[in-house]
Amino acid sequence: MKRYLSLFLAAIMLLGLVSFSAAAEGQDLLVIDVYDDAANYNGTQTGWFAKVIKDRFNIELNIIASQVVGNTVYATRSEEGNLGDIILVDKAKFPEIVEAGLAKDISDKLPECKNIMQFKTQIDVYNKGLTGVEGKYYGIPTEMTDTAPDTLTDDVIYSSPMLRWDLYKAIGSPKLETLDDLLNALVKIHEIHPQNDDGDPAYPFTLWADWDGNDNMIGIANVVQLTTWYGEKLKGSAMLKPDYTFSPLYERENAYYKITKFLNKAYQLGLVDPDSGTQPWDTVASKLSTGRADVMWYSWQTGFWNSVDRLNAGTGFIFIPVGDQYYYADADRYYGSDRMFGIGAGVEGEKYDRIMAFLDWYASPEGATFQHDGIEGLNYIVGENGKFVPYKDNALMDNLPVPEEYGGGGFSDGNNAINQWIVSSICINPVTGERFAQKYWQSYKDMTMTEMKKEWQEMFGAEDSVAWMKQNGKLLASPSVDFTPAADNNDIIALRSDVNKCLCEYTWNLIMTCETDEDFEALWDEMVAQMDGFGYKELYEYDCGVWQPEIDAKKAAAL
């Protein structure tokens, strides 16, 4: 056994040498520092994606992940005057980076990058919005789409109530009109499904606390997300109502109150995982993939459970409409998501050329295929008509070994650690003529045209969940506009932090400790008083001012 192992290792080394000499061709190995607000991994990129880049550019990526090492790295590196060679930051930070001279003017090279420049419209709009640098290119938006600002391509919106189809059918597929109906249904589901197959306790709701206050939105991330079920969207600390007016978050007629109360009722009925509020997202992810949660509310959460096999068996999660809800959804992010790519100010000469070549490849069909679809022969195969067919769709979930020509190792371990893309997954892949994302492939649709899907279509009389919402007038699709909120100054940071901490603490206690409605109402009043004491009103006025231009642009786009 040992002998085979050593032979095997020797073979890998030889292969490595061969590929290395093929790539080297006169260019030295270049290590690029990537300052990355999106990454969940800090250090040198390893595995198959590292090999893909090395073979093509002889480049190694050193990822500096602020989410891993703490946001103080942003302060220390900018004090040194060098954030990184490639900079990937939250959109709100980008103008100040340009102002502080940490980002490079890439007007000379960017127009030559033909793959990136397929998004010229969006790149122009963004860079024109940067003050003080007229007519120049500094930033490249991320995850831009090739659709239109007011199109909604998804067949499932970002957040909607999703239940397990088999459990929903087992309790008699009740028609849900209100959140109370949903609670009654969940009580029954909890009765027939108190444990997963391994005997571990399962709950309808399992919440997590480590995303609270993220993205500058105050409050519990889970509650904030669920407010979109009633057409509301939190902008900083101000609740945007469906009629495009702002209202203070803690008003009792707003969805934050409604959802908090709903979750507290669920808690009183024993439907909330007692670890909610102390467990991190990672723990929740493992609970989702082992069947210990009966409700999902982010469209991507289904990726932790809905495999093709489970869809065929009818045990997948699927949207179940609640009659009185009115769903808020952002239209395609035509102008890109909330982060920006830039190049470090100190990058010059050959290094600059090679970095731009790499970024252009990153936005090429080949690069986007690696990012969105993985490896041919592992994640997908090419069918006879040249279109992709899903192959091992659990490669990421189960960290399957990758083929030898990609250097071995687990697929998930070697996945692209930059964790952000220039080309959105809903763009059309010119090679296949289909979108990059697997769920839009005809082959995938055929594979998942299961009994479950057919039953669902029959019961609700619609093609998919977005179609149902449109048919029933339950969808508020908010058009995409190019907008960068002003960065908070230190006073606002302190204010937001105090108010957020106060709100989160009270909300968790409201959900997880109130045993009666009287307790709940009393604690809610106490919370409002405390938040006002910290200066919530001031923060609210500030946020209304910051976000009003975006709302105006959305109104104009909707006309």
Next chain:
Amino acid sequence: MRMNPKKAQAIREFLYILPFLILVALMSYYPLYGWVYAFHDYMPPKPISSETYVGLKWFQFIVSNPVRAADVWRVLVNTFAMSGISLAFSWFPMIFAVFLNEIRCKPYQKFVQTVTTLPNFISWVLVYSVAFNVLSSTGAVNSVLTSLGLIDKPIAFLNSKEHIWFKMWLWLTWKNAGWAAIMYLAAISAIDEQMIEAAKVDGATRMQIILRITIPCILPTYFVIVMLNIANFLSNGMEQYYVFQNNFNRKTIEVLDLYVYNIATSGRGNYPLSTAISMLKSVVSVALLFITNTVSRLVRGEGFV
């Protein structure tokens, strides 16, 4: 011209101590430069400059509003309470050492000592993971209680703010008592055997020997350790509270160090405010040191510094 030998010796001796002076300057005085951030409206990526100077703004900010001032006060109360509890129970490791010393069966004594010392070498993160596995809603304790039918709903040990100060002291003691006892064991072994022999000849019981000989002999050690603890009164460490904090107990668990950390790292982080509060801590520490010194001078007739 030859150097006067006394002067040469002075220079040589100064050179001996120079490395330590450099070390202190680098590690203790140079970081004080960071205090300058408390007087600026510093916001990365812009470096501080004369334009960002705001004077005492951030110190005023702390007391600018009654709710926020109450918040800082709450944190101070937590800090004093938890430090106070561990100070009030600081005799515990000493008594533990005395009793440990009385164990006649040597292998058993060694065993107890090893088992109680080991937790000192475990990081707080691991201590928390032990706590989580034992006390979480699906942890060992809740599983046993549920299967015995004693409870029908898991008890939220880690999510409650009840008795959190005392619980934190228990964890701290579990982790540190064995280690702290080592110092006392050393002091006990230094006690003159003849005294104990003489006491035995005079018919003293074991309890009498402990009360009249062992404890008085190790009291000086105890006082030194108490004094060191007082100097660290405000810096009661944040790791322990950091790992145990959650949305249900934060109000009562947040100590100064943790508060400073939370301000600097939540969201975009407010570095000036965080620095200002940590400076407050130094001011209070110096005040405490002077008070202790005065008390010591009054009680013992001599001060520490």
